[in-house]
Amino acid sequence: MRTVMVVEDEPLMRELIADYMKGEGYFVxxxxxxxxxxxxxxxxxxxxxxxxxxxxxxDGFGVCQFLRRTSNAVIVxxxxxxxxxxxxxxxxxxxxxxxxxxFSPKVxxxxxxxxxxxxxxxxxxxxxxxxxxxxxxxxENSYELMVDGKQEDLTAKxxxxxxxxxxxxxxxxxxxxxxxxxxxxEYDGDIRNVDAIIKRLRQKMGRYAGLIQTVRGSxxxxxxxx
Numbered sequence: 001m002r003t004v005m006v007v008e009d010e011p012l013m014r015e016l017i018a019d020y021m022k023g024e025g026y027f028v029x030x031x032x033x034x035x036x037x038x039x040x041x042x043x044x045x046x047x048x049x050x051x052x053x054x055x056x057x058x059d060g061f062g063v064c065q066f067l068r069r070t071s072n073a074v075i076v077x078x079x080x081x082x083x084x085x086x087x088x089x090x091x092x093x094x095x096x097x098x099x100x101x102x103f104s105p106k107v108x109x110x111x112x113x114x115x116x117x118x119x120x121x122x123x124x125x126x127x128x129x130x131x132x133x134x135x136x137x138x139x140e141n142s143y144e145l146m147v148d149g150k151q152e153d154l155t156a157k158x159x160x161x162x163x164x165x166x167x168x169x170x171x172x173x174x175x176x177x178x179x180x181x182x183x184x185x186e187y188d189g190d191i192r193n194v195d196a197i198i199k200r201l202r203q204k205m206g207r208y209a210g211l212i213q214t215v216r217g218s219x220x221x222x223x224x225x226x
Contacts, residue, residue: 002116005029005046007063008078009055017050017078020105022052024113034058038066046073048112051095053079053086067097072153074115091193094200096157097183105134114184118191119143119156126186131166136208138166145204148220152204157182161197165212165222174219194220 004026004092007016011032018028029044031037035057037049049067053060064075077090080101089100097111129140134184137146145152160182165173173181182226198220202209213221 001025001027002048003027003029003044003046004112005031005037005041005049007031007034007049007055007060008052009033010052013052016105017108020049020109021112024109034060034063037063041067041071045071048074048076048116050108050112051075051077053077054150061089064093064095068155072119072155074112074119074156076108076112076115078108087200088192088196092196092199094155096155115156118160121131131163133166133211133222135206136205136211138163147204147208149207152206154201154204158197158201158204161194162201162212165220166224169222169224172215172218172221178219 001197004021006014006017006021006028008017008030009032014030014032018030021028026107029040029046031040033055038058041049049063051060060077060079064077067073067075071178075095076097076099077095078099078101079086080149090098096115099108099111104134131138131140135148137144139146143154143156145154145159145162159169161178164181168181175191178194179191202212205211211222211224215221
């Protein structure tokens with residue numbers, strides 16, 4: 001059973017989200033503030049975290065930043081803040097998706113379910129699919145990236161973006177094409193989320209970061225020699 005942590009300081013909202021998650025068969029851990037969330041996460045690591053931003057003691061951005069340093073759990077930020085800079089900041093810290101209040105609980109559950117499904121494909125098939133580029137190994141089934149033999153921890157979206165660029169290698173992809181290909185046509189977030197994830201991805205690729213090139217005015221391309 002997958003575990004979802006719901007971090008929300010408003011009791012009614014927290015209970016509503018938790019009830020919908022339980023209805024989908026998830027084991028739910030609730031936290032009423034950021035500090036409590038980190039304590040509970042250490043005890044019960046979650047597969048996904050539904051995270052409010054405006055909370056006492058430690059806000060959602062702080063929780064997101066800490067979790068992303070130590071975990072690849074799916075992180076969906078839920079907040080009343082709808083300004084683009086706030087959304088971009090969440091993505092830069094490693095959030096996988098963003099839902100603005102008021103929202104449909106069913107939509108939130110669907111987003112969490114889709115993200116978990118993508119992040120949990122490893123082990124569903126015995127076929128091992130490995131793509132090699134120089135000293136990189138992209139292990140498609142297990143969502144793993146090996147850099148010179150060392151595993152680098154990627155979030156689900158970082159891995160999916162890398163895989164999409166690789167499978168469309170040597171063809172320039174606009175930001176809109178990447179959003180549609182990785183997030184889906186229903187995604188309503190900031191297009192600059194692509195830039196934030198590309199930046200994090202390059203850092204994790206180390207000396208191979210140059211394989212993902214920026215094409216000014218167009219987008220990005222994974223350059224691979226034939």
